[in-house]
Amino acid sequence: MFERLLRIRYLAVVIVLVASLHAIGFLVMGVAHAIRAYAHIAQGHMGGGEVRPGLEMLQSLDSMLIALVLVVTAAGIAKIFLVADTREEQKLPGWLRLHSFHELEVLIWESILLAMLIAALPLIAEGVTHPEWIMLVLPSCILVLAVSLHFVRRKE
Numbered sequence: 001m002f003e004r005l006l007r008i009r010y011l012a013v014v015i016v017l018v019a020s021l022h023a024i025g026f027l028v029m030g031v032a033h034a035i036r037a038y039a040h041i042a043q044g045h046m047g048g049g050e051v052r053p054g055l056e057m058l059q060s061l062d063s064m065l066i067a068l069v070l071v072v073t074a075a076g077i078a079k080i081f082l083v084a085d086t087r088e089e090q091k092l093p094g095w096l097r098l099h100s101f102h103e104l105e106v107l108i109w110e111s112i113l114l115a116m117l118i119a120a121l122p123l124i125a126e127g128v129t130h131p132e133w134i135m136l137v138l139p140s141c142i143l144v145l146a147v148s149l150h151f152v153r154r155k156e
Contacts, residue, residue: 012081016074023070030063058122065115072111076104109149116142 037056045051079098098104120138 019074026067033060069111
């Protein structure tokens, strides 16, 4: 029975591979946004009209940070479920030396907060010209997640 449960841990390999594939996809999308933004800048469009290269740069950064969250998730899951050798752990960066699922949860939480903050910037920048009540939803979610992360860390 216990051996069957140990085989289930290899589902983590599938999760790591799919998360890594998603990360590559978001990275490609981020690079595409950045290339488009710099092409607009090279053409002399500095914003103010239909073309806003600053927003495209923020969307590029947003996509790249989502890719980073997925990389952190994949690396953390691989570390917790697949890497057992402590000698291998010495080669890992300090932020990836996780020993429990709770540490991975906090690391992912922090990464998601950063990605949400960057995602909110284009919405707020667009909302300056067309203000709507929906602009307050994402910053409110960020505040709630940050406060709850504070209380989770305070328990430690």
